[in-house]
Amino acid sequence: MTDTENQRAGFAAIIGAPNAGKSTLVNRLTGTKVSIVTQKVQTTRFPVRGIAIEGNAQIVLVDTPGIFTPRRRLDRAMVASAWGGASDADVVVHLIDAASHIASEGKEGQAADRRSAED
Template sequence: MTETPETTEISNQHAGFAAIIGAPNAGKSTLVNRLTGSKVSIVTQKVQTTRFPVRGIAIKGDAQIVLVDTPGIFTPRRRLDRAMVASAWGGAQDADVVVHLIDAQSHIDAEGREGTPADRRSAEDTETIIANLQATDTKVILALNKIDGMRRDTLLALSQRLFETGVYSEVFMISALSGDGVDDLLTRL
């Protein structure tokens, strides 16, 4: 069978699913919107705006990436909470690659006196996510978000601590809002 130009072109294309997981308000929807170049997810300061997985498509070269913006993963208290968290983990299990997005500033603030109760909850949720990833022996990509204005040594120390948990294959430092580092993450995906 001889190859036609159409079959050659198709064989060079790539497609896959990438799930974005993280604690509530880590910036998952902002990142998905930035990666797709359009507003596919609602972005607000209100916690748990995304209640079911939202999909958007990013195209880079000959690759199409279906991005899955999942609900925030947190300690559920009600039936709706449990359903949203289960939906987020389901989106991660069905993906070819998973990105764990962490609000770096909030995580650092939770360790100090300036941390708010929301910062501490976010850090606790992150620890729960890491424990679940460790229990399932899942390797994911770590993306430290909201790095704007943070000291480099602080970011590197946080990155090292998180990487030592053994669940991350690589680390990206990004700002989903400004776009810093996002192109590198997109290229990797």
């Protein structure tokens, strides 16, 4: 058996609410900055791809725009882009910002926390 027979590769789409940490996760897993990371919501407007390599495995990570309830045409295009990136992947990772989710259930939660948990 040759090394090429042991090699594995696939696409993993990272989906979730805006500012859930999708871009941060992709950057950490690839070991380099491939996606913009900022506090500003909806910075990722189209899918960004990065490759994580571990041994003979290669994972193409697809950082998608945040999924939320769209209100404008640009919003609808970004959400459609996120779902499109997910449909093309071999596996979908749904990332949840646990702190926002927990805060949305308590009194200390901000409006943005509740929106993030609902979307």
